[in-house]
Amino acid sequence: MSAPPPVRFNLAAHCLAAADRVPDKAALMVAEGPRGRIAETWTYAAFRDAALAAAGGFAAAGLARGDRILLRVGNTSLFPVLFLGAIAAGFVPIPTSTQLTGTEADLILADSGARLVVGDGSGAMPAARDGVAAIDDPSRLTAARPAGFSDTLADDPAFLVYTSGTSGRPKGVLHAQRVILGRRPMYRGWYGIGPDDRLFHAGAFNWTYTLGAGLMDPWVNGATSIVHLGDRPPEIWPDLLEATGATLFAAVPGLYRRILKYAAIGPERMPALRHGLSAGEALKAALHDEWVARTGRPLYEALGMSEISTYLSSGPDVPTRPGSPGKPQAGRRLAVLPVAGGATPLGPGETGILAIDRSDPGLMLGYWNLPAETAAQMRGDWFLTGDLARFDADGYVWYEGRADDQMNAQGYRVAPEEVERAIADHPDVAEVAVAEVAGAAVSVVTAFVVLREGAAADATTLAAHAATRLADYKRPRAWVFLEELPRTASGKVLRRALRG
Structure with missing residues (x-):
């Protein structure tokens, strides 16, 4: 300063x-x-x-x-x-x-x-x-x-x-x-x-x-x-x-x-x-x-x-x-x-x-x-x-999410942003948010995807794409396609709404 x-x-x-x-x-x-x-x-x-x-x-x-x-x-x-x-x-x-x-x-x-x-x-x-x-x-x-x-x-x-x-x-x-x-x-x-x-x-x-x-x-x-x-x-x-x-x-x-x-x-x-x-x-x-x-x-x-x-x-x-x-x-x-x-x-x-x-x-x-x-x-x-x-070695900061947004994926702690980055570079994906969603027996890492105009909702293709970029335990186990992601009044993704 x-x-x-x-x-x-x-x-x-x-x-x-x-x-x-x-x-x-x-x-x-x-x-x-x-x-x-x-x-x-x-x-x-x-x-x-x-x-x-x-x-x-x-x-x-x-x-x-x-x-x-x-x-x-x-x-x-x-x-x-x-x-x-x-x-x-x-x-x-x-x-x-x-x-x-x-x-x-x-x-x-x-x-x-x-x-x-x-x-x-x-x-x-x-x-x-x-x-x-x-x-x-x-x-x-x-x-x-x-x-x-x-x-x-x-x-x-x-x-x-x-x-x-x-x-x-x-x-x-x-x-x-x-x-x-x-x-x-x-x-x-x-x-x-x-x-x-x-x-x-x-x-x-x-x-x-x-x-x-x-x-x-x-x-x-x-x-x-x-x-x-x-x-x-x-x-x-x-x-x-x-x-x-x-x-x-x-x-x-x-x-x-x-x-x-x-x-x-x-x-x-x-x-x-x-x-x-x-x-x-x-x-x-x-x-x-x-x-x-x-x-x-x-x-x-x-x-x-x-x-x-x-x-x-x-x-x-x-x-x-x-x-x-x-x-x-x-x-x-x-x-x-x-x-x-x-x-x-x-x-x-x-x-x-x-x-x-x-x-x-x-x-x-x-x-x-x-x-x-x-x-x-x-x-x-x-x-x-x-x-x-x-x-990184050049002094740039890489954001890995909020500590309280961390997901439990097969016993490992995973930042949603890391998973989102891996999915977001697929050409069909306009926007993506990832959250841990509680199921009847276990919590599941779930990807919520907004597709680019004209793209088909193909979870198999996106899962294959994620598999080339993420360790198995980090990959989403469920895929949900949305028109828009839920957001706060200030424009931030509302993860609580995704978790259900």
């Missing part, structure tokens, strides 16, 4: 500092419709003014510094205004998807101890709770007298995100104001971003992938962020990227696959686009290769998690190696540690748990109200990601 964070630091002030340098430059462009018409353009000065007005509105609500605010706001430009406005004032916003049910919102509200809930009617609100105020007209906040940026410390809480816990209940991940400084290695190591760029992110505002890669990082670099808030069928994406002049595009692998399947795409399309960015789940080598071949543009992958965001990647300075997400970003200290214990890093070719040095400024403060679980993720000076991986 470069210089350590200053003692006093406010994430929102850092993100919006370009308002002093280029106040009239477009910070955010909001597109709508299949032709990508620009419906809103926010300059840096206008967005900072709106965020500070929201900061004043939150301050007038009687909150104390550090109080949590549950955001139940839809996918409009108001979402990032409220998110950064809360941080600017020293409060702790909790971004959530409007797809959550009322029960799910209740669980987050109860766990977080939020003092205020802000909703706009686009998603279910949690039940009323003593000591918790509610605002159902967010425009009241942005009409308030503006406040200044709070004099927060770098280690003060900035925002709280909820992720799936191992117990099946949501688990809060608390990030500090300094977290934005932990993202600096991505700017060259993944994006290759500069002030002249227009980064179009395919995700919704409430997703931290969008808030980070789609908004905060472009703004720190004085670039322009582009989002689309309406329906976005895959076939319209080339048109949207062309209409908006996007130079960078960020999405999950599943969307890249659907664009290739349904859109008219070739090297002549999207002339301003330099390269694509992929995160959220593993990018299969075949998908990477097809995107590059069809578009003539690089596709750079990053591996990350809610607790630290992305920390290794390919990029303009790190050539892609299909099947690997890349190398540790410059300045980050990563290691592969033995699964069974110990803090001595393993050598190249040895699979273990991927770990990050605890000094990384992008690392979370901890799991909300779960000190024992936070401590369990630490091993000496290392934070354990839970990802299984290995380094």
Whole structure:
């Protein structure tokens, strides 16, 4: 990493500092419709003014510094205004998807101890709770007298995100104001971003992938962020990227696959686009290769998690190696540690748990109200990601899946990703996920396959293909053909649904 964070630091002030340098430059462009018409353009000065007005509105609500605010706001430009406005004032916003049910919102509200809930009617609100105020007209906040940026410390809480816990209940991940400084290695190591760029992110505002890669990082670099808030069928994406002049595009692998399947795409399309960015789940080598071949543009992958965001990647300075997400970003200290214990890093070719040095400024403060679980993720000076991986001799990392996704195959522990890679390079396979499915007597390694258009569902052929690449105990014993793989709202394959 470069210089350590200053003692006093406010994430929102850092993100919006370009308002002093280029106040009239477009910070955010909001597109709508299949032709990508620009419906809103926010300059840096206008967005900072709106965020500070929201900061004043939150301050007038009687909150104390550090109080949590549950955001139940839809996918409009108001979402990032409220998110950064809360941080600017020293409060702790909790971004959530409007797809959550009322029960799910209740669980987050109860766990977080939020003092205020802000909703706009686009998603279910949690039940009323003593000591918790509610605002159902967010425009009241942005009409308030503006406040200044709070004099927060770098280690003060900035925002709280909820992720799936191992117990099946949501688990809060608390990030500090300094977290934005932990993202600096991505700017060259993944994006290759500069002030002249227009980064179009395919995700919704409430997703931290969008808030980070789609908004905060472009703004720190004085670039322009582009989002689309309406329906976005895959076939319209080339048109949207062309209409908006996007130079960078960020999405999950599943969307890249659907664009290739349904859109008219070739090297002549999207002339301003330099390269694509992929995160959220593993990018299969075949998908990477097809995107590059069809578009003539690089596709750079990053591996990350809610607790630290992305920390290794390919990029303009790190050539892609299909099947690997890349190398540790410059300045980050990563290691592969033995699964069974110990803090001595393993050598190249040895699979273990991927770990990050605890000094990384992008690392979370901890799991909300779960000190024992936070401590369990630490091993000496290392934070354990839970990802299984290995380094090759050139320093590239090869992802071998989550430790808790490991399958028991005839007494051997097998990573689903290893089996998926072996199957995914068959020409008939568009997408594949592998899971251990409990049967009446034994659990069976099962492959769930999405075929390319026109391909026949032939389990015998695919099994023969797998036999040339996998040891017998690693091969699927059952094959299921699907139209689409089940996914979470953020686009990741939902393995729990496959297990049944």
